[in-house]
Amino acid sequence: MCSLSGTQTAVSDPCAARRSPYQLWGGCFQEGPSDVLRRINDSLTVDVRLYKQDIQGSHAWARELHLSGYISDADYEAIQEGLKMVQTEITDELSEKGRLSDREEDIHSVVERRLQLYAGEAALRLHTARSRNDQSATNTKLWMLASLPLLLNEIKNFIEVLVKRAETEIDIVVPGYTHLQRAQPIRWSHFLLSYAWMLRDDVTRLEEQKKRLMQCPLGSGALAGCALAIDRVRLAHSLGFTDVTPNSLFAVGSRDHIVEFLNWASICGLHLSKLAEDLIIYGSQEFAMVRFSDQYSTGSSLMPQKRNPDGLELIRGAAGLLLGDAFAFSCVLKGLPSTYNKDLQSDKEILFRSFDKLMDCLKVATGTVSTMKIDSGRALASLESSMFSTDLAHALVRRGVAFRRAHHAVGVVLQRAATLGVDLRNMPHQEYIAICPEFGTKEDIENLFSWETSVEQYTSVGGTSKTAVFQQISQLKDWLEMKETIVYNNNTKS
Structure with missing residues (x-):
């Protein structure tokens, strides 16, 4: 009987077999790889995360080989039962130790070597017409299909928190900023919902990737396809x-x-970073509009009074790392020749790292926003009369003044108020009329100086009036209700 390269130990000696590295190649090699090559080549510490997908793909591949007549009933049953035992064994070992002690270079070798201990000679038939190239590509897609919905659900949870706060805190008016300068009053809810819409688009964008993930690479071999008459469509569907x-x-x-x-x-990381920056600013002692809970704040090792928004700062920093990973992997791919090259092995390390980091950031962001307190009094105190300037211009426009004239007139009003050392509310009525008679009566002007009146002007879709904000809340609630638990696999609803 032909011997399998890299397997010098008989199946009857399972203890010795566990001590011997098992590799899926090597028949024409007289020496093993050097230690330094193994350090950069071996990927088990990373791709062990794919063990369930590797075994899932092996179950399906064995089934297809059996249906196509390439392995016997007995070998098929031995492989299927052996794979179940291997999965239980690896699951238990990871649960107990957090890692595998195998000496193999990757998870494919681990699964196949362990399978041989349970299935014997039948295990040597599992890799028939299959390559680690199509096997690895399939495993990664299966992992993404199972794991990305976890991100989607976390984003959905965050949106629910934002919508709930927007609904309960709709009467709070805060300064709106451009260039980090006070600009116009807006509803606090309007600010929160701006991020809900960003995240809603993030969900839509990620869902759009599903169609491309749903193409199965298995059965493509190393590069030329499968030389056996298998049914790839049936395999993919399984x-x-x-x-x-x-x-x-x-x-x-x-x-x-x-x-x-x-x-x-x-x-998505950029959106979270932008929110983090806003909240860090609003939580500073200079702004003091929000206060973060102890769960999502830290202190100083030297200054006892400090309350630092470290979670939000770490989110802000993580956005740069996520962007860096995206750029780094594109650099890996740039200029590669066609088909598989070992450079591609870095895909899983970067994929897992970005997935984990983003998942943690979403959870911290959700926890921070759900537990923070908004100081409505401080927010109201941060509003200043100059923020009525646009309202004054709109009032003139409603009385027939061309906008450019109105804009100029309000600028003159601001300059005159500064000269007199008063704010817009306290500037004498005759000063307004001297600048532009269309300002109307004293009562007309005084009626403009209401924060509630100011925000209620913006009734168009997407505006900051109560009606417009409630419309946004209603739209997002309807969208959330349509989104059942988001999953990609074929056993649950999508």
């Missing part, structure tokens, strides 16, 4: 995919779906 990759070279070499995800993660 794994929950809806379609197959149309070209084997494309299937094993493309990492566009990972580039797409990393770019998406960087956009």
Whole structure:
């Protein structure tokens, strides 16, 4: 019987077999790889995270080989039962130790070597017509299909928090800023919902990636396809995919779906960073409009009075790391020749790192926003009469004054008020009339100086009036109700 390269130990000696590294290649090699090469080549510490997907794909591949007549009933049953035992074994070991002690270079080798302990000679038939190239590509897609919905649900939870706060705090008016200068009064709810809409778009963008993830690479071999008469469509459907990759070279070499995800993660990270920056500013002692809970604040090792928004600062910093990962992986891909090259092995490390970082950032952001307190009195005190300037201009426009004239007239009003050392509310009526008679009566002007009146002007869709804000809340609630638990696999609703 032919011997399997890299496997010098008989199956009857399982203890010795566990001590011997098992590799899926090496028949024409007389020496093993150097220690330094193994350090940069071996990926088990990273791709161990794919063990369930590797076993899932192996179940499906064995089933397809059996249905196509390439393995016997007995071998098929031995492989399937053996894979179940391998999964239980690895799950238990990871649960107990947090890692695997195997000496193999990757998770594919670990699964196959452990399978041989349970299934014997039948295990040697599992890799028939399969390559680690299409196997790894399939595993990664399966992992993404199972894991990305966790991000989607976390974003959905965050949106729910924002919408709930917007609904209960709709009467709070705060300064709106441009260039970080006080600009116009807005509802606090309007500010919160601006981020809900950004995140809603993030959900939509990530969901759009599903169609491309649902193409199964398995059955593409190393690069040329499968030489056996298997049914790739049937195989794909058994794994929950809806379609197959149309070209084997494309299937094993493309990492566009990972580039797409990393770019998406960087956009989502930018949104979280922007929110973090706003809240950090609003939480500073100079603004003091929000206060963060103890759960999402930290102190100083030297200054006892400090309350630092470290969670938000870490989110802000993480956005740069997510952007860096997206750029770094694109640099890895740039200029690679077609099909599989070992450079691609870095895909999973970057994918997992970005996924984990973004998931943590979303949870911290959700927790911070859900527990923070808004000081409505401080927000109201931060409003100043100069923020009525646009309202004065709009009042003139409603009385027939051309906007450019109105804008200039209000500028003159501001200059005159500064000269007199008064704010807009206290400047004498005759001063207004001297600048522009269309300002009307004293009562007409006084009626403009109401923050509630100011925000209630903006009734158009997307505005900051109560009606417009409630319309946004209603739209987001309807969208949230349509979003059941978001999943991608074929066993639950999507």
